[in-house]
Amino acid sequence: MKRPIEEQMLKQCFHKVSRIFGLSLDFEQSRRHLEDCLELADNMETVEEAAKECKKIGKTNIPALKKYLRTHRKKDELDSFCIEADGQFSIRIENHAPTEVVESEETFPMPCATAVTLDATIPSVSIEEAFAPYFKTLYDYQNLLIDDLKKFGADPVSRLTIFNPPTSIGKTYMIPAIAFLAHQNGCKLVYSCSTRASIQEVHKAFASGTLRDYYMGADPETGTRKLLLIPSIKDAYINFFKPVIHKQKKTKLEVSMNEPEIAEYLPYCTLQDVNSMIELLIAHDKKPVSGRSSQIYGMNAYEKIKKILNDMESGIVFSQDYAEQMDRDFTSAASAIGAILHEIYRSILKQCEASGTCSEKKDYRILAKRRMLTQYPWVGKLYPGFLYDFADVVLLTNRKLTANIDPVGISRGSMIAPVVGADNRHWTLVDEVDQFCSDLLGDAIDRATRGCVDLKELICMIRFQSILALLEYHADDPESSKLIADPRMLPEGDAEQEQMRKELLALIDAIDTNDRKYDFIISQNRAMSYEPDVDADGSMLVPAMTVDRSYAHLIMPGYRAKKGKNQEDETVTQLILRTSVEDNRTRILKTEIPVGAELESSELLYEDWCRDTFKIVTMFLPIVRKLCLFYMSNFPGTTQDQAQRAVCERLTLRGAYGAYICANLLRPWSTSVSGNHFYAHGLTWNLMDTHNTLQTEINVETCNGFPDYLFANLCLNSQKTILCSATAGMKSLTMPDVQYVLKAIAGHDDDERKLEIEHQREESANGMDDHMVASQSADDMSEFTPKDPNSLLYTMQNIPRASAMLQEKRDKEYDSTDFVFEYYDRTPKDPRVHPKADPACCGDVERYEEITGLTLSAQDQQNYSICNLAFACFTMDAMLKHQIPALIVYATPLPKTGETQDSSCYSMSRLEEAKNAILAKHGKTGMKFRIERMDAGSDKEITRESDEYVLVLSAYGSTGAGSNITVRTKLKDGLTPPEDLRGVSCDDITNIIPGPHKRDLWDARIRYSMTATYYFYKMGELESQRYEGDPITQKKCMSVILQHLYHGYHGSRSVLGRCLTPGQEGKFKKDAFPDDPFSPFKETQRKILLQAVNRVERGRNNTGGKMLICLSNTLIEKAGISESAYLGTAYPGCLFGYALSQISAAQNAKIQPSNRVELELLNRCYMEKNIRNREIINGLLDKIQKNKEAGVVDQTLIAQYDRVRNAYLTGGYGDNPDIRQLFYYTEDPGLTSRYAVQIPHSDNDRERIEGARLLPIGEVRYPCDIRCRPDDMGPYGALKYHEARGWLGKGWQDDFKEVLPYLDEICTYGYKYPPFANMHDVNVGHIYERMFRAVSRPGGVYHIGYPVVPYDIDLKEDFDLRYEGTHVVIDIKGYRTDQKPTTQKKFMAKIKRYEKKYGCRPVVLFINMVSGPGVNPALQKFRHFTYVNGFADLEKPDSENSASFLERRLALRALCDAHRM
Secondary structure (H helix, E strand, C coil): CCCCCCHHHHHHHHHHHHHHHCCCCCHHHHHHHHHHHHHHHCCHHHHHHHHHHHHHCCCCCHHHHHHHHHHHHHHHHHHHHHHHCCCEECCCCCCCCCCCCCCCCCCEECCCCCCCCCCCECCCCCHHHHHHHHHCCCCHHHHHHHHHHHHHHHCCCCCEEEECCCCCCCHHHHHHHHHHHHHHCCCEEEEEECCHHHHHHHHHHHHCHHHHHHHHCECCCCCCCCEEECCCHHHHHHHHCHHHCCCCCCCCCCCCCCCCCHHHCCCCCCHHHHHHHHHHHHHHHHCCCCCCCCCCCHHHHHHHHHHHHHHHHCCCCCCHHHHHHHHHHHHHHHHHHHHHHHHHHHHHHHHHHHHCCCCCHHHHHHHHHHHHHHHCCCHHHHCHHHHHHHCCEEEEECHHHHCCCCCCCCCCECCCCECCCCCCCEEEEEECHHHHHHHHHHHHHHHHHHCCEEHHHHHHHHHHHHHHHCEECCCCCHHHCEECCCHHHCCCCHHHHHHHHHHHHHHHHHHHHHHHHCCCCCCCCCEEECCCEECCCCCEECCEEEECCCCEEEECCCCCCECCCCHHHCEEEEEEEEEECCCCEEEEEEEEEECCCCCCCCCEEHHHHHHHHHHHHHHHHHHHHHHHHHHHHHCCCCCHHHHHHHHHHHCCCCHHHHHHHHHCCCCCHHHCCCCCCHHHHCEEEEEEECCCCCCCEEEEEEECCCHHHHHHHHHHCCCEEEEECCCCCCCCCCCCCHHHHHHHHHHHHHHHHHHHHHHHHHHHCCCCCHHHHHHHHHHHHHCCCCCCHHHHEECCCCHHHHHHHHHHHHHHHCCCEEEEEEEECCCCCCHHHCCCCCCCCHHHHHHHHHHHCCCCCHHHHCCCCHHHHHHHHHHHHHHHHHCCCEEEEEECCCCECHHHHHHCCCEHHHHHHHHHHHHHHCCCCCCEEEEEECCCCCCCEEEEECCEEEEEEEEHHHHCCCCCCEEEEEECCEECCCECCCEEEECCCCCCCCCCCCCCCHHHHHHHHHHHHHHHHHHHHHHHHCCCCCHHHHHHHHHHHHHHHHCCCCHHHCHHHHHHCCCCCCCCCCCCCCCCCCCHHHHHHHHHHHHHHHHHCCCCCCCCEEEEEEEEHHHHHHHCCCCHHHCCCCCCCHHHHHHHHHHHHHHHHCCCHHHHHHHHHHHHHHHHHHHHHHHHHHHHHHHHHHHHHHCCCCHHHHHHHHHHHHHHHCCCCCCCCCHHHHECCCCCCCHHHHEEEECCCCCCHHHHHHCCEEEEHHHCCCECCCCCECCECHHHHHHHHHHHCCCCCCCHHHHHCCCHHHHHHHHHHCCCCCECHHHHHHHHHHHHHHHHHHHCCCCCCCCCCCCEEECCHHHECCECEEECCECEEEEEECCCCCCCCCCCHHHHHHHHHHHHHHCCCCEEEEEECCCECCCCCCEEECCCCEEEECCCECCCCHHHHHHHHHHHHHHHHHHHHHCEC
């Protein structure tokens, strides 16, 4: 534990440091850092000396002082250890040719029994004691969120949750609290993020303050800590090899993790560590081969790595090819050293297992690691992942999630694909989760482009080499064929071996059938040839083919279908196969085929051959996968990668062919979700290589294992997964597809349960005949109920409330701040003024010349980058006008620098020129105004003079999410504390789906086409999810995507045609659903914008004065930016919230006359249909009423009314045929994004219904809405809220089976179509009626022992429900709490009808089921009825609501007891 520091000493230290630094510091802000400084230094004099040294090197701040002290403390501790240790010697490597002698003037001890401990030992304190001071520092709104996560951890069913509180709420500071919850549930916390800087911020949260001793204290035996950061292998090697790298200057090695002091986050490595490794490698190289086919020379690998790292340190700029070769050499050498260490570990593990001291296998693994760390303490520094089993908190990047985190111990595999039997007792928190897919998509494409093989050659190898290595095949009698494979990769059982034999025979039959169909291309080894056309610029136009499991699509770059005058004249370009026996070739010919025409008998389609041939590969892959699994079961401890390499080698699939097969094998089913989805199996590209004129190779590249599939496996192999981001609730393209993930996990769990049922059935089948076995199997499966995917997702209930508390806090902080919104309109005033300008840039040319007074050349007017330059100039002008000293501009590109400046208008030189012109125009020529360019690796802290303006230019992809950008101002007495920027300016977001440039080569174009394919397929998947239960519309969504990607056979007009046509720009329509206001593409743009804007609102001392936000009109229009677009966002921030209000006000004020006419016509039609609907419903109720009065109720009328009510429950979603009649249905899908129904605020039903109108969304005060909003959760939001708190009874889902599939959409978007006012009222009452039934079920908060049943059918609609066996009848309300039920004539008529039937008056209960802040539920007795006004007070803790529920239950129970039948 930290030793206590006296307040007086702390203040003395503060004054001395302030005087040395010459700064005016804040004592309270500096307190924690000063405590750490005194703890590190042990006395005040050392702190003073360190402060003086810091000042010499220009580091005049207390955090830098703390870093200085920590670094020197580590060095002193190491020196002290060296002096006191026994057995010292000077290391000299003699008689060793591969390397020079590594000498040290210092003396180091031999490896001793205990690892070097560089920090305090782990304190003997409980986790509760360690965290107690930390929890006291949390805000109330943070505690609310922690309470939510605590319930998530305790929920036995849910597997993941979306944690999306607003930015600046302090998510990073809360992560230790989440780790605490994981520890309480017996789990470690695995934290991942896309940026290393964010990981280091989280590292600081654990490694500083009150938690430092608990997480950073070292184990006395192994030197391990509870906090572990696992870097990439290269970063770990760079850190480890520092002592032997020749240091000319500080370069990338010092900032490998984008931070200047990597020692803060990675282990401190010494020359002794390196020399100890050298000793081990030398000893290994001297050992005999002992059965290995080839010797791994450790020192050769050491020399290679050392040379590579020294080359990197030299600062030389290498060519891309040489840099890639360096990466390959490094990977090979590091793998060699890792293999040597793994061999040693396996030897130690065998010794431990032979001792028989442990009860479980995993305990032997831990014991072996402890012994290895005792003998070789440096192993955990070179491979930090080796320490995974000892850590409680693990930090790593998203890309590291896919890699083997422990190449030495191989106890885990990767977090996404663990080895079979790996320990999954961990929570995974993925921060900035909406960047996950963009982080990992590139890796999937890299795997695809590296694994390129000739399809025909691959089939030949499978048929004539791989199968014959497994099967002795008899062509004349296939059934007599027998397995001859190595028994170590075959199953043990006869039945399984027979199944394997049959699968191989089926594969041979499929290959031979395919070969006969396509003229013996395989068996006769006929060459395939294609002669490509040449474009005008000399580029070859080579066709491509994408093959899925069920279809193939041809892409013909440069070609379009020929349109005829009549439909029968239309033709399409196709590729056909035509075999020539004379020269033993199969020619691929391009031909024009009339649409719908059949081919000649001698011709076959090339796309059919591609599809049918690739099906053979898909048949072969499961066989190889089984062989690998059998091999792993026969060789325990073998990793999947090792098994795959061994099996492929045995099947003579070597080199690229073996790599292709390994890359496309599915993971073991026990650690992976199903591969039967596009996200898993992906798409295969058939690409022609025409460089050899004698033979055309048909290369295949399979892009599979997309990020969503990987994320599903990550969740599957974690006990709990937290999807953390302020924008995680938005269905963006870069966010994992949550619905797919839930269904994939539920499907995996269902498969496991079915296997378990099957296994139990087999065990119980002994002694039963076949009929009994079949009957028992049918009975078992009839009881099987598939898991509900939505049950796996826990909904955070306190986010709206916590966000409201944060908003209240921010509103007070920014009360004295003036927000300014500037609108950049690039619509040209008069296009005729600049006739030579590109039409897309005409408005920007006007704005640029207006703002700067400069004239653009004709060439510049045609340059699209003028748009970015003009927008930046507009921002500079706004900064000067509103006196904003520091602001950041976000655009898609970064401004050009260096030699590339001449080709672009958006360059640093042109910006400087424009800046000088703008300053002159404002009469501020001598003013200090600096323009900075900020990319992902730039320092995020900006320093400015007190009278200086700073404009920061960045890109959305560089700093738009997860970056903490601050500015500090130089004053006479030092620098101010870090502050937020004073403004942000955002232009179009255009590079979500990137396209190729004109000069891009074929390989780059393939990558672009794969990227586009993934994003468009995902766009279709997300869009179709909005129409769950409507298969026709879902199919239409995917048809739109296929048309967009391939455009039929119209070649270059399609997305992929543009990507693959040489010389073409990749400009294509990015939004496949432009008419949908909530399309995935627009959601992605909105997500990026919200993240970017909130970089300037982090709550850092920037209140008061002015804050500026600038947005372009094209961004607002293309992304659909409005208040309604962000209704699902908890809290967008003060600055952005102000901008949204201004945008909505402007949109409403600028409704064009044509839109006014549209609105008038819509309302005329709506009011007519609304009144007609009321008449229909009232007419139906009147008929029921007359039947009741006559004593006979027509069941058809009852069924009709119930059908109407049930249809409205789903909010218009689903495929119910009544929807078109029950809603204001139009063919315009964007209607509900522009207009909403307003109902007059009146208690008079007639006024409410007849006064309902459609209005623009921004003008609606009393919306006819069922969405879950921050100010009103609504009935459907209340359902989710009550369910999360366990207030609903057992089996409540039966009451809402129609609603649950669409509940999230209803809460987010409300009604799918504008509702009729009368039916809205009926629906609200109906949902609350069902809610009351749910809370009255056993286990619910209103369960009193009397079942709640529907009211008598012959008295239908008099009341809603009744308590069975009593005279207590119930009428459910959804009233405002200030609204009272009245006793009208109809009410007394209902009483009389009951009295006539039962001979006594009923006891009438009116129950208002509305919940909300300030609701004070109470049971009130009136003359003719009892009224329970309200259900729950959302401002009260659950304990107080529970007490209130108990009080009402007792009262209701007493009421029923007193009025039994």
